[in-house]
Amino acid sequence: MATEFIKVNPQIEKHIALIELNRPKELNALSRELMLEIRDTLRVLDEDDNVRVIILTGGEKVFAAGADIKQMATATAIDMLNIDQFSTWDQIKKTKKPIIAAVSGFALGGGCELAMTCDMIIASETARFGQPEIKIGTMPGAGGTQRLTRAIGKVRAMEMVLTGKFISAEEALQAGLINRIVPVEVLRDETLKLAREIAKLSPVSVKLAKESVNNTFNSTLDEGLVFERKNFYLTFASEDQKEGMKAFVEKRVAEFKGR
Ligand code: CAA
Numbered sequence: 001m002a003t004e005f006i007k008v009n010p011q012i013e014k015h016i017a018l019i020e021l022n023r024p025k026e027l028n029a030l031s032r033e034l035m036l037e038i039r040d041t042l043r044v045l046d047e048d049d050n051v052r053v054i055i056l057t058g059g060e061k062v063f064a065a066g067a068d069i070k071q072m073a074t075a076t077a078i079d080m081l082n083i084d085q086f087s088t089w090d091q092i093k094k095t096k097k098p099i100i101a102a103v104s105g106f107a108l109g110g111g112c113e114l115a116m117t118c119d120m121i122i123a124s125e126t127a128r129f130g131q132p133e134i135k136i137g138t139m140p141g142a143g144g145t146q147r148l149t150r151a152i153g154k155v156r157a158m159e160m161v162l163t164g165k166f167i168s169a170e171e172a173l174q175a176g177l178i179n180r181i182v183p184v185e186v187l188r189d190e191t192l193k194l195a196r197e198i199a200k201l202s203p204v205s206v207k208l209a210k211e212s213v214n215n216t217f218n219s220t221l222d223e224g225l226v227f228e229r230k231n232f233y234l235t236f237a238s239e240d241q242k243e244g245m246k247a248f249v250e251k252r253v254a255e256f257k258g259r
Pocket of ligand 1: 068106109111140
């Protein structure tokens with residue numbers, strides 16, 4: 001697995017993997033090669049039984065300043081169609097394990113879209129979110145118009161997408177785009193804390209619950225409720241459910257094995 005543009009620690013702590021974008025000079029611009037590395041890494045981590053939660057970060061200075069503009073600048077529409085670079089992004093959505101984005105500094109364009117494709121976002125007070133593609137003569141192409149609108153509502157998303165203006169971490173919190181704001185020096189620790197909470201639970205239930213929440217965006221309420229109910233029943237096929245309920249009755253901490 002090539003990792004020239006990202007750093008990967010598959011076991012930063014027990015059951016927790018960390019992916020760090022690593023193109024600091026380009027403000028972690030999301031080149032095609034970088035996104036291929038993310039895709040391949042997520043595939044591997046999703047299949048690794050030792051991994052239960054994945055953290056994706058750009059480090060303390062910048063999350064990502066968007067897709068690589070220099071790489072796209074002279075492309076024709078047919079180049080874009082043939083390269084179909086955003087298809088590599090589908091793996092993020094397909095990943096069954098929870099992915100937490102730890103965002104500090106700019107999360108712009110594809111950077112904002114990358115964070116929003118993750119399941120939760122912890123931001124430092126320096127985080128700035130935006131979809132500035134309109135300012136360079138294009139528009140969001142990796143989910144920005146869809147995920148931002150679902151996350152913060154039509155009028156706020158419309159303003160961001162049509163003006164390209166950035167919002168602060170505080171505004172992002174108020175709008176419901178992120179889970180919380182923490183001081184930059186504890187961003188990694190606070191994200192790990194959340195990851196740890198999830199990593200000690202049943203990986204089977206976590207996977208099914210994540211799938212059910214995400215299904216909200218693709219179904220009517222009735223369809224979503226049926227889907228949820230079936231996933232709920234399915235948890236009863238797991239040893240983890242038996243262990244979880246038995247441990248509750250016996251007043252002890254459950255030990256989940258992911259089976
Ligand atoms: N692609 C390629 N290179 C980028 C980049 C990007 N998205 N963003 C920044 N860089 C490069 C700059 O060109 C610069 O490189 P050089 O040192 O070689 O000149 C380096 O990173 C540092 O950037 P700046 O000097 O511009 O840093 P700054 O602090 O003055 O400004 C910024 C920071 C406001 C983020 C500014 O860099 C900027 O506006 N970046 C572009 C943001 C943007 O438009 N993103 C959307 C991209 S399109 C997209 O993402 C499509 C999609 O839907 C997926």
